[in-house]
Amino acid sequence: MCYCRNMQVKIYGLRGCCFGIANMILVKRMRETLYSSLLLQEISFFDGETVGDLTSRLGSDCQQVSRVIGNDLNLIMRNVLQGTGALIYLLILSWPLGVCTLVICSSLAAIMTVYGMYQKKTAKLIQEYAASANEVAQETFSLMRTVRVYGTEKQELKRYNHWLDKLAEVSLRQSAAYGVWNLTFNTLYHATQIIAVLVGGMYILAGHITAEKLTKFILYSEWLIYSTWWVGDNVSSLMQSVGASEKVFQLMDLLPSDQFISEGMALQKLQGHIEFVNVSFQYLSREMVPVLQHINLSVHPGEVVAIVGLSGSGKSTMVNLLLRLYEPTNGQILIDGVPLNELDTMWLRGRIGYVGQEPKLFRMDISSNIKYGCTRNIKQEDVEWAAKLAYAHDFITLLPNGYNTLVDDDLLSGGQKQRIAIARAILRDPTILILDEATSALDAESEHNVKGVLRSVRSDLSSRRTVIVIAHRLSTIQAADRIVVMDGGQIAEMGSHNELLHKNGLYARLTRRQTDAVV
Numbered sequence: 004m005c006y007c008r009n010m011q012v013k014i015y016g017l018r019g020c021c022f023g024i025a026n027m028i029l030v031k032r033m034r035e036t037l038y039s040s041l042l043l044q045e046i047s048f049f050d051g052e053t054v055g056d057l058t059s060r061l062g063s064d065c066q067q068v069s070r071v072i073g074n075d076l077n078l079i080m081r082n083v084l085q086g087t088g089a090l091i092y093l094l095i096l097s098w099p100l101g102v103c104t105l106v107i108c109s110s111l112a113a114i115m116t117v118y119g120m121y122q123k124k125t126a127k128l129i130q131e132y133a134a135s136a137n138e139v140a141q142e143t144f145s146l147m148r149t150v151r152v153y154g155t156e157k158q159e160l161k162r163y164n165h166w167l168d169k170l171a172e173v174s175l176r177q178s179a180a181y182g183v184w185n186l187t188f189n190t191l192y193h194a195t196q197i198i199a200v201l202v203g204g205m206y207i208l209a210g211h212i213t214a215e216k217l218t219k220f221i222l223y224s225e226w227l228i229y230s231t232w233w234v235g236d237n238v239s240s241l242m243q244s245v246g247a248s249e250k251v252f253q254l255m256d257l258l259p260s261d262q263f264i265s266e267g268m269a270l271q272k273l274q275g276h277i278e279f280v281n282v283s284f285q286y287l288s289r290e291m292v293p294v295l296q297h298i299n300l301s302v303h304p305g306e307v308v309a310i311v312g313l314s315g316s317g318k319s320t321m322v323n324l325l326l327r328l329y330e331p332t333n334g335q336i337l338i339d340g341v342p343l344n345e346l347d348t349m350w351l352r353g354r355i356g357y358v359g360q361e362p363k364l365f366r367m368d369i370s371s372n373i374k375y376g377c378t379r380n381i382k383q384e385d386v387e388w389a390a391k392l393a394y395a396h397d398f399i400t401l402l403p404n405g406y407n408t409l410v411d412d413d414l415l416s417g418g419q420k421q422r423i424a425i426a427r428a429i430l431r432d433p434t435i436l437i438l439d440e441a442t443s444a445l446d447a448e449s450e451h452n453v454k455g456v457l458r459s460v461r462s463d464l465s466s467r468r469t470v471i472v473i474a475h476r477l478s479t480i481q482a483a484d485r486i487v488v489m490d491g492g493q494i495a496e497m498g499s500h501n502e503l504l505h506k507n508g509l510y511a512r513l514t515r516r517q518t519d520a521v522v
């Protein structure tokens with residue numbers, strides 16, 4: 004008895020250690036999860052997930068993992084040890100009574116296994132429904148203006164309630180299962196006591212055991228059955244945690260991309276020659292739909308190439324492949340004659356400037372947003388120089404704290420955000436510049452001026468930069484050296500503005516439609 008108590012004290016000490024370790028593991032896991040998410044082999048993992056879902060998982064699922072280690076494992080270990088000690092002692096006291104108790108505990112263990120599996124399933128459902136409800140709430144808040152304008156408040160509330168109802172239903176089932184589990188435990192617990200008193204009483208009358216031994220037996224059998232209950236309770240909680248954390252484990256199991264583990268080649272100087280050689284591609288989430296088919300394109304150093312085409316024809320996907328956010332399914336992309344996957348990705352990305360369709364800014368001050376990702380030593384004058392060239396300096400100086408103003412969602416207009424993103428690209432002084440509808444929110448005059456700046460300004464004046472520009476407003480790309488017209492994931496036409504007009508194909512048709520629309 005005394006030995007068992009000592010053991011209990013030591014195990015309590017173990018619990019403290021487990022909690023300490025668990026907290027360290029929690030922080031480490033959260034860091035690792037974010038890190039592995041950023042270095043994922045396949046960026047498509049995020050395509051089916053909303054950012055909100057992932058961020059909530061990052062916090063709550065990691066906490067679940069930590070709870071498993073800090074609490075459940077520790078309690079399971081403690082109760083298994085206590086239960087085993089009690090069982091050995093019971094068998095020594097009276098083996099027939101010990102075997103009876105063991106049979107009852109085994110039944111309890113079988114029931115708790117089934118219950119544990121059920122808990123795992125419901126925990127997964129609860130996590131999924133809670134994430135879906137979160138997603139609706141997050142979406143509604145971020146699209147508040149659209150909801151108000153279209154008067155869909157009740158509709159959104161209904162959508163949210165749908166997931167909450169599902170959540171309530173599963174939670175109710177979970178509580179009912181817990182009730183049944185407790186009832187079973189109590190029945191078996193009392194059955195043990197009744198058996199012990201009845202059989203034990205008969206044994207005393209027959210003179211096989213003493214009353215003192217029977218009292219000890221009842222106490223130890225109580226200990227054994229409670230240990231079994233605790234193990235069951237903690238196993239089911241462990242299953243619950245495992246079920247809820249499945250997504251995080253899945254994320255941790257993914258391998259980091261080759262781009263980050265293998266050291267690629269860094270060229271002495273990047274010329275900016277880009278070649279797409281028979282490139283085909285489809286997204287993992289829609290494997291049956293070919294997005295790009297047999298693309299062959301060579302962009303010379305210093306050339307300005309515009310990519311145009313109908314919505315969904317694969318223009319942005321070409322850029323995504325060039326930025327190595329995805330790997331081509333077939334064919335390869337060469338930069339200065341070297342396959343993209345043999346180049347040092349970080350080195351290459353440091354020489355590429357990219358301005359996307361709807362630039363999102365970080366919650367940092369304007370200066371930091373302009374300097375973002377620039378590895379050179381940047382002075383405030385450089386930041387202002389880039390902002391002036393991007394026609395952003397004037398509106399920045401009118402902000403309450405100028406370049407130190409913190410950017411939040413509603414502070415800047417779409418065009419202003421684009422100018423900041425353009426200033427960021429100018430400051431990097433890239434050899435290859437990619438503009439994906441980068442000036443769509445600018446007025447015509449600013450767009451014209453900014454484009455001129457983007458093409459010409461290079462600190463190394465001896466070289467021009469290679470520019471790939473995606474645009475829907477065809478009037479803005481007429482001066483490009485070459486225009487590539489995309490249709491259904493293939494290159495339909497290629498040539499200068501005048502050549503394509505003479506061809507009287509898709510480009511000429513698109514140009515006519517835009518001119519008609521203006522008239």
Ligand SMILES: Nc1ncnc2c1ncn2[C@@H]1O[C@H](COP(=O)(O)OP(=O)(O)OP(=O)(O)O)[C@@H](O)[C@H]1O
Nearest residue numbers: 050286288289294313314315316317318319320321
């Ligand atoms: N992450 C993704 N997962 C699955 N399919 C995608 C993904 N991104 C794009 N697609 C699909 O790939 C096709 C090409 O998309 P892409 O964005 O490259 O077209 P785009 O020509 O740039 O269109 P837009 O001019 O409207 O920007 C579309 O059918 C689109 O639905």
